[in-house]
Amino acid sequence: MTVLNLPQPVLPMVEQAVSSKSTTSLAQQAVESIKDLIFNFDLIPGERFSEADLTQRLNISRTPLRQALQQLEQQGFLQVLPKMGWFVAPIDFEAIDELYDLRILLEINAIGGIVDQGKTELLEPLAKFWIKEDSEYSTDGKSVGTQDEIFHFSIVASAGNKEILKIYQQITDRIRLIRRLDFKKSQRIEVTYKEHAAILNAIRSKRKADAQRLIKAHISQSKIEARKITLDELYKAKSRSLELEKTI
Secondary structure (H helix, E strand, O other), X not given: OOOOOOOOOHHHHHHHXXXXXXXXXXXXXXHHHHXXXXXXXXXXOOOEEOHHHXXXXXXXXXXXXXXXXXXXXXOOOEEEEOOOEEEEOOOOHHHHHHHHHHHHHHHHHHHXXXXXXXXXXXXXXXXXXXXXOHHHOOOXXXXXXXXXXXXXXXXXXXXXXXXXXXXXXXXXXXXXXXXXXXXXXXXXXXXXXXXXXXXXXXXXXXXXXXXXXXXXXXXXXXXXXXXXXXXXXXXXXXXXXXXXXXXX
16 A cells, blocks of 8 residues: 655554554454455445355465454454354444544544644645646545545644544544445545545645635535445345345
8 A cells, every 4th residue: 555655753653544454464364355345345234154154265264264353343343143143244324424423523623733733734745646637636446545544544643632543543444434435436536636635725725714614524525425325335235145146
């Protein structure tokens, strides 16, 4: 993953929190592989699965797999029920909405701190990716999704409150599935470029109120779009599963 060349002390915090490949242990590799299955709806929210199935799909032994499953259960991605086994955690849209609302509060607060403390230059490297001509926009949804996460994390990190940053990272982890889907649509990629550029330009100009208004509108709209896209992806994934069952 490419991480923007952010100034110290922001860069280490971004690298540590955003990078999902910070360890090469078998269990951690399994964690990331299972997350990918969930993020791509190869494992459907609410769906039951077996350890035996995953050992074959991931080509991994039972011990690191079980460690990975336990970790993902603690993170809220999976559930285990007595006598029934493992399930992908269903999507709690009410909780997701509340987490988006909390993001708005934290990022508005962070922008205020950045401008008031004269730290606007810490976000200057973000312009290299987000402030471009339309023809230069990336069409790689996965890459744009990663850079989007870096963009928002950098805003909170630059304000300098490490305890708020920890809370923000927990929020980011919990809504990553929803946010990732947002960049499967080319229209959403284009809108994100334009809105991020407008937010950055407001911060660079020290127009605090404008930047705060823009970040609130940006996240609020992302919440609405992500829910629509998620419901659509769930429907398509369940339809694929039913069709597969008919062929067996």
